[in-house]
């Protein structure tokens with residue numbers, strides 16, 4: 044399988060090149076040259092596989108430059124850190140099926156992709172005798188998944204900046220209690236925006252970037268999308284068997300369009316067995332406005348109780364446009380250039396008719412999110428995290444006879460403040476979060492200055 048850019052400006056890449064380059068050099072995103080539609084017999088041959096075997100079979104469709112034995116080992120390592128034997132179990136709760144994506148080391152769905160990406164980077168770098176220093180900024184909610192993906196790996200270090208004293212206690216502890224020597228938590232005396240600005244400045248310094256082989260693990264990496272396709276197939280097989288149903292729906296709480304884009308690809312592979320995807324947003328509703336009105340225009344980011352979805356420009360959206368417009372890279376390039384200037388895109392009725400065959404969409408307020416956590420608990424005894432609650436609430440807006448699978452993207456114990464507000468008591472604390480307070484910590488406090496961070500990296504990089 045070769046990989047192309049959504050803007051058409053690069054020669055075809057191998058899978059390995061696609062993973063290591065992240066973004067395409069023409070500014071576009073990397074996509075596979077084709078997405079295989081599974082035949083009925085292929086679907087049947089995948090239906091009863093355990094999660095890891097299914098992952099291996101799906102990866103093999105998109106990866107032809109890693110020997111099968113090695114790919115198997117990468118899969119086994121990536122999902123060996125999960126605490127549930129099914130990796131992503133699907134449970135029936137009330138009217139919905141809940142696809143629990145939070146049984147990885149940091150209790151959020153990003154583990155599914157970042158455990159794989161960390162292993163893959165280690166493998167590819169060892170093979171080339173190269174090293175990489177990962178640099179990133181986090182507002183708290185997603186940094187730990189990247190840290191756990193990289194901890195203890197050869198040829199890789201990670202420097203993660205977070206705003207000192209401005210991330211929740213659980214989130215800070217999840218990051219700073221990782222004491223592996225290749226993990227550097229930098230608590231910056233400033234805001235998240237300061238952290239992001241510093242990271243941007245360092246990546247823009249091409250001489251520095253080259254000298255220290257800076258890399259990123261952000262959500263546009265193709266390997267992350269690929270890893271996420273697997274659980275859609277997995278959940279489809281479990282639920283269609285249990286319900287004796289041919290077709291299902293998914294409801295996906297969305298920020299960067301990464302998770303739901305994997306769902307879109309799974310839908311292309313499974314055909315109309317996936318009837319539609321429900322795209323659920325919080326008050327940051329650019330994607331809902333796109334689906335319902337054809338209005339993709341950037342507004343101010345509003346901070347909410349589902350912070351991992353507080354995003355305006357959805358970094359994976361360009362991949363969807365590529366398929367929406369029949370893989371017309373010229374049209375994507377032109378649209379993205381216009382978007383960079385005008386901060387908005389609008390769509391024709393014809394485009395929208397096609398979009399609505401793929402998606403339904405609703406935006407959910409914080410008040411409705413809290414109410415959904417409360418009602419769902421009263422009805423089923425099950426505690427939703429605020430991101431998952433956005434997806435459940437959106438699913439309720441589109442009643443259907445088809446089984447609806449709601450993606451549970453985080454364990455509620457990661458967001459105890461929101462859950463307490465909804466229920467009047469905090470969620471039970473699971474094993475991995477239990478003794479965080481008493482564990483040794485490793486964190487360095489630095490001023491919000493590019494030079495301080497630059498110096499720290501040059502002294503500690505591989």
Ligand SMILES: *Cc1c(COP(=O)(O)O)cnc(C)c1O
Nearest residue numbers: 298299300301302351430452453
């Ligand atoms: C990242 C994240 C999301 C949003 O996923 P995207 O791929 O950005 O759409 C939703 N919920 C949680 C808990 C997350 O960490």
